[in-house]
Amino acid sequence: MENYTSSSSDEENSYKVIDYAYLLLDPDSVEKKLQEYLEDTKSAKIEKLILHHNRLCELPPNLTRFFNTRVLDISNNGLTTLPNLLEYLPLTTLIAKNNLLTCNSLPKTFTKCSNLKELNLSGNQITQFPEQILEFVNLKFLYLGGNKMQQISRNIWKLKNLQMVSFGGNELSEVPTTLGQLHNLQALVLCDNQIECLPSNIANLHKLKSLLLHKNKLRTLPPEIIALKNLTELSLRENPLVVRFVSQMSYDPASLLELSARAVKLHEIPYGTEDIPGTLFKYMDSAHHCVNRQCKGVYFDNRVEHIKFVDFCGKYRIPLLQYLCSSKCVNTKKLRRDDIHDRPSRSYMMKKVLLG
Numbered sequence: 001m002e003n004y005t006s007s008s009s010d011e012e013n014s015y016k017v018i019d020y021a022y023l024l025l026d027p028d029s030v031e032k033k034l035q036e037y038l039e040d041t042k043s044a045k046i047e048k049l050i051l052h053h054n055r056l057c058e059l060p061p062n063l064t065r066f067f068n069t070r071v072l073d074i075s076n077n078g079l080t081t082l083p084n085l086l087e088y089l090p091l092t093t094l095i096a097k098n099n100l101l102t103c104n105s106l107p108k109t110f111t112k113c114s115n116l117k118e119l120n121l122s123g124n125q126i127t128q129f130p131e132q133i134l135e136f137v138n139l140k141f142l143y144l145g146g147n148k149m150q151q152i153s154r155n156i157w158k159l160k161n162l163q164m165v166s167f168g169g170n171e172l173s174e175v176p177t178t179l180g181q182l183h184n185l186q187a188l189v190l191c192d193n194q195i196e197c198l199p200s201n202i203a204n205l206h207k208l209k210s211l212l213l214h215k216n217k218l219r220t221l222p223p224e225i226i227a228l229k230n231l232t233e234l235s236l237r238e239n240p241l242v243v244r245f246v247s248q249m250s251y252d253p254a255s256l257l258e259l260s261a262r263a264v265k266l267h268e269i270p271y272g273t274e275d276i277p278g279t280l281f282k283y284m285d286s287a288h289h290c291v292n293r294q295c296k297g298v299y300f301d302n303r304v305e306h307i308k309f310v311d312f313c314g315k316y317r318i319p320l321l322q323y324l325c326s327s328k329c330v331n332t333k334k335l336r337r338d339d340i341h342d343r344p345s346r347s348y349m350m351k352k353v354l355l356g
Contacts, residue, residue: 017048018066021073024055031060038065052076052095064088074099075120081105087112097143098123103130110135122146122166129153137161145169145189157181168192168212180204191215191235203227214238258300261287265298 018037020030030051037043048071049063056077063069064085071093072086079099084107086094092115101124109132110116116136120143127148133139139159145168152167157178165182166189173194180201187210195216203224210233218239254262264271265287273281287298 016045017050018046019050020054021050022053024053025051026055027058027060030054030056031062034060034062034066038062044068047071049073059083059085061085071095079105082107089113091116093118095120096124097121097146100125102126103128106130106132108132114138117141119143129156131155134158140164142166152176152179154178160184163187165189175199175202177201183207186210188212198222198225200224206230209233211235254299255301257283261300262298266296 018034020033025033037046043066045068046066047068049066049069050073052073052075054077056074056079058079058081059074067089069089070091072089072091073093073095075095076098079096079101082096082101082105087107087110091113094113094116095118097120101121103126105124113136115138117138118141119133119136119139120141121130122143123146125148126144127150129144129149129152131153133142134153134155136159138161140161141164142159142162143164143166145166147170149167149170149172152172152175154176155178156176160182161184162182163184164187165185166187168189168191170193172190173196175190175195175198177199179188180199180203182205184207185205186207188205188208189210189212191212192215195213195218197218198213198221200222201224202222203226205228207230208228209230211228211231212233212235214235214237216239218236261284263269264284271281271284276284283300287300290297290299
């Protein structure tokens with residue numbers, strides 16, 4: 001008897017799935033088995049093909065004759081390419097994880113796969129973000145973890161319907177600011193990469209519930225992350241210790257230009273375009289105010305990085321990066337107790353922050 005199953009007990013639904021998983025079939029064997037169904041009038045009802053854990057180095061060409069297939073699972077085979085024939089299937093889910101696919105393995109275009117909602121290419125050998133994916137405008141779930149990608153496409157904002165994105169286990173060193181435009185995103189996986197910082201506009205992901213950042217090179221998080229009110233899962237373990245970062249900070253002396261400009265701002269000395277060159281006037285307008293509420297100073301190019309631990313969602317104490325005008329603002333006794341990073345309970349806070 002053929003291995004022809006369904007998760008539903010309904011007799012009608014049982015004829016919608018072909019399951020040849022874990023049979024170690026080669027391409028010829030799969031093609032012969034599929035041909036048997038094509039000779040049956042019930043083949044038109046097939047909506048799901050499960051072919052994972054076989055020995056498929058290529059897909060059988062008669063696959064396209066199952067023209068109502070919505071779900072195709074070809075994971076854990078030896079596939080080195082995804083043929084253009086997939087364009088002729090009305091797929092909503094394509095799972096091709098744990099194969100041997102590269103950037104050149106995918107069809108040049110997916111224009112006919114406009115209904116695709118889930119794409120899983122995890123565990124392959126992809127080194128660049130496949131730009132063809134951007135054609136899946138209805139995509140909701142994208143899995144590209146466990147590859148060798150070094151960058152995320154800056155055009156990812158085009159996938160406006162994304163709810164789940166997984167880039168974990170790659171070689172990413174940065175996150176594009178355009179990721180902050182995915183306003184429907186609920187889960188973002190960036191763990192096990194080389195990321196050192198996050199863009200501040202990640203705070204625009206107001207629907208985000210899960211943010212996995214463990215095993216990166218993060219020293220701090222942008223203060224704007226506090227705006228993520230729906231976040232219930234935050235993982236930060238195995239990132240560089242904030243204490244180490246603070247202890248290794250060096251305070252370079254400010255230039256004479258900056259010191260003079262600070263004095264002008266602090267003492268509110270009037271000036272205009274008729275008094276100073278235009279470039280200097282523009283420089284004066286680039287001043288930033290110190291975040292220490294007890295300080296009236298400003299800074300320009302030279303600043304001091306300061307770690308502030310903040311209560312987050314009532315569950316975490318997370319390290320946020322702030323900029324101060326001088327090291328004196330870090331050590332002054334006038335700072336509020338919550339603004340001081342070197343406190344007796346520091347080791348306890350670090351455990352809560354970084355274990356996620």
